Amino acid sequence: MKAVAKHLSEHDVARIKRxxxxxxxxxxxxxxxxxxxxxxxxxxxxDELRAQESKQTKRKD
Incomplete structure (x- = not known):
């Protein structure tokens, strides 16, 4: 990050740290x-949602 930080403003570095x-x-x-x-x-x-999904899947088949 130090190599990249040279090209960033203080604001950008602070934002990255936050x-x-x-x-x-x-x-x-x-x-x-x-x-x-x-x-x-x-x-x-x-469990209830899984049961409902199973019923719907069986109807579509």
Whole structure:
């Protein structure tokens, strides 16, 4: 990045650094949420949607 940074303005470099910090924060937050268990109501909804999709697929065949 140092070679590229020579051609960028201070504003652009600051924007890139902010984006990198934001990206790191988003990855950290996603990792925390990913480790949490899914509520049963969401799992039930997913099962219901899969069943509906299966019925629709069978009708089309």
């Amino acid at each position: 984006a990198a910090k934001l990206g790191a924060a988003l990855r950290e937050a996603y990792a925390e949420v990913l480790a949490e268990p899914c509520p049963q109501s969401m799992l039930d909804l997913l």
